[in-house]
Amino acid sequence: xxxxxxxxxxxxxxAKVLIESIKEKIEALHSSGSIKAKKRLRLMEVCGTxxxxxxxxxxxxxxxxxxxxxxxxxxxxxxxxxxxxDAFIELSKQDNVILTTFGDLMKVPGTFSSLQKEKADGRxxxxxxxxxxxVEIAAANQGVTCNCNQANSxxxxxxxxxxxxxxxxxxxxxxxxxxxxxxxSERGIDNFSIHSAHKLTPPALAALMExxxxxxxxxxxxxHVSVITGxxxxxDVFDKYKVPSVIAGFEPLDILKAILMLVTQQISGLPALENxxxxxxxxFGNVKAVQIMNQVFEPADSVWRGIGHIPESGMRLRxxxxxxxxxxxxxxxxxxxxxxxxxACGQILMGLKTPEQCMMYGKKCTPAHPVGxxxxxxxxxxxxxxxxxxx
Amino acid sequence: MCLAVPSKVIEIxxxxxxxxxxxxxxxxxxxxxxxxxxxxYVIVHAGFAISKIDxxxxxxxxxxxxxxxxxxxxxxxxxxxxNPTVTDPNPDANY
Ligand code: SF4
Numbered sequence: 001x002x003x004x005x006x007x008x009x010x011x012x013x014x015a016k017v018l019i020e021s022i023k024e025k026i027e028a029l030h031s032s033g034s035i036k037a038k039k040r041l042r043l044m045e046v047c048g049t050x051x052x053x054x055x056x057x058x059x060x061x062x063x064x065x066x067x068x069x070x071x072x073x074x075x076x077x078x079x080x081x082x083x084x085x086d087a088f089i090e091l092s093k094q095d096n097v098i099l100t101t102f103g104d105l106m107k108v109p110g111t112f113s114s115l116q117k118e119k120a121d122g123r124x125x126x127x128x129x130x131x132x133x134x135v136e137i138a139a140a141n142q143g144v145t146c147n148c149n150q151a152n153s154x155x156x157x158x159x160x161x162x163x164x165x166x167x168x169x170x171x172x173x174x175x176x177x178x179x180x181x182x183x184x185s186e187r188g189i190d191n192f193s194i195h196s197a198h199k200l201t202p203p204a205l206a207a208l209m210e211x212x213x214x215x216x217x218x219x220x221x222x223x224h225v226s227v228i229t230g231x232x233x234x235x236d237v238f239d240k241y242k243v244p245s246v247i248a249g250f251e252p253l254d255i256l257k258a259i260l261m262l263v264t265q266q267i268s269g270l271p272a273l274e275n276x277x278x279x280x281x282x283x284f285g286n287v288k289a290v291q292i293m294n295q296v297f298e299p300a301d302s303v304w305r306g307i308g309h310i311p312e313s314g315m316r317l318r319x320x321x322x323x324x325x326x327x328x329x330x331x332x333x334x335x336x337x338x339x340x341x342x343x344a345c346g347q348i349l350m351g352l353k354t355p356e357q358c359m360m361y362g363k364k365c366t367p368a369h370p371v372g373x374x375x376x377x378x379x380x381x382x383x384x385x386x387x388x389x390x391x
Numbered sequence: 392m393c394l395a396v397p398s399k400v401i402e403i404x405x406x407x408x409x410x411x412x413x414x415x416x417x418x419x420x421x422x423x424x425x426x427x428x429x430x431x432y433v434i435v436h437a438g439f440a441i442s443k444i445d446x447x448x449x450x451x452x453x454x455x456x457x458x459x460x461x462x463x464x465x466x467x468x469x470x471x472x473x474n475p476t477v478t479d480p481n482p483d484a485n486y
Pocket of ligand 1: 342343344345348355358359360361362365366370371372373374375376382
């Protein structure tokens with residue numbers, strides 16, 4: 001069965017027209033001298049799902065060689081700082097805890113261990129599809145005293161367990177975690193907590209623009225982050241840096257269309273913030289999701305792997321929801337820990353290096369034995385390179 | 392984590408929708424999205440519906456690309472001195 005709103009966006013005939021049009025425009029740019037002979041047009045996709053889609057559909061291979069696609073800091077697991085990974089591992093070791101997480105985090109190496117190793121050592125760590133499931137696990141482990149009179153079950157007590165969720169992800173994920181906290185709060189589920197390593201996208205774009213070496217000529221903006229933020233979410237960053245920016249969907253035609261729009265902006269010399277994913281993204285975004293996110297969380301400074309400290313780029317629980325803060329609950333503190341020596345994840349996330357330029361790529365570091373998170377997550381650049389380039 | 396494929400809403404019960412993608416069904420919370428109706432296509436992220444597909448915009452995007460295709464075909468055919476009347480076989484074939 002053809003999938004609705006999918007197969008139309010994979011039409012090879014239409015793809016050809018877009019590719020031809022991109023080629024023509026790039027040639028025009030070169031012959032007009034607006035791009036110097038050897039200079040490449042550096043376009044960065046800021047979403048792990050785009051990275052995967054670009055590889056899966058072989059988009060790099062059909063573009064003129066003067067267009068360079070860079071994978072930016074858009075893979076949630078990859079941007080998570082080492083100290084947050086260590087905090088998740090520490091939380092899993094607490095007495096009576098069930099740690100719940102998205103699957104991608106399991107293999108990420110912390111300083112001394114990983115969640116996968118801890119699970120093998122007998123810790124109760126469960127992979128969930130949605131934070132929703134984590135709340136239900138908490139509800140089922142609240143510990144009830146049963147006063148029923150049946151002979152065998154009289155006065156039985158199920159011991160309560162603390163359920164902790166590892167909060168990673170961008171604007172798309174944070175509202176789901178906020179909604180789960182509201183739900184737990186309403187239902188009086190007090191054995192549920194999270195550690196928030198959530199991140200905001202626009203401050204990361206600003207940080208990239210503040211790093212001159214990145215030389216970014218255009219952003220392919222993340223489709224599903226934009227579903228939440230709307231076009232307006234990028235307005236401040238765009239107004240400040242005036243770098244061509246187009247919101248893109250995830251099918252091949254969506255990505256080609258966004259690239260064509262970015263190249264067209266180069267030709268006109270007029271950078272713009274445009275929406276190439278109108279079927280899912282509106283000007284204002286998902287107002288309800290933003291409101292729920294802002295009810296529970298507030299922006300705070302945050303550390304990104306390899307990039308470092310970015311002001312107001314993370315989301316922490318507001319004071320009124322601090323009872324859901326796992327670190328507070330277990331009296332733990334975040335400790336600064338160094339990132340794995342030799343891992344170039346940080347430079348890769350900023351478009352300064354490609355995975356093949358990392359000394360460990362394919363040697364010490366493989367998906368089976370990852371050194372850094374970019375080789376772990378299916379959305380990570382190193383994992384995508386390894387999988388689709390066969391080394 | 393993010394399901395890029397739109398899912399069709401086939402059942403709604405107490406703020407939870409049952410959605411279908413090519414025969415695979417799962418639950419999606421409607422806590423983050425208002426006004427969802429049966430038959431709508433939604434984007435689901437980690438168990439939550441986060442956006443409704445704007446069907447008019449979806450059709451328009453494809454139509455715009457088809458217009459580009461027609462234009463490209465026309466140009467090629469004119470250059471080759473072939474009869475330039477190009478008819479789109481069935482613009483709505485995919486819907
Ligand atoms: S190949 Fe491995 S070590 Fe190198 S940057 Fe990628 S994840 Fe880090």
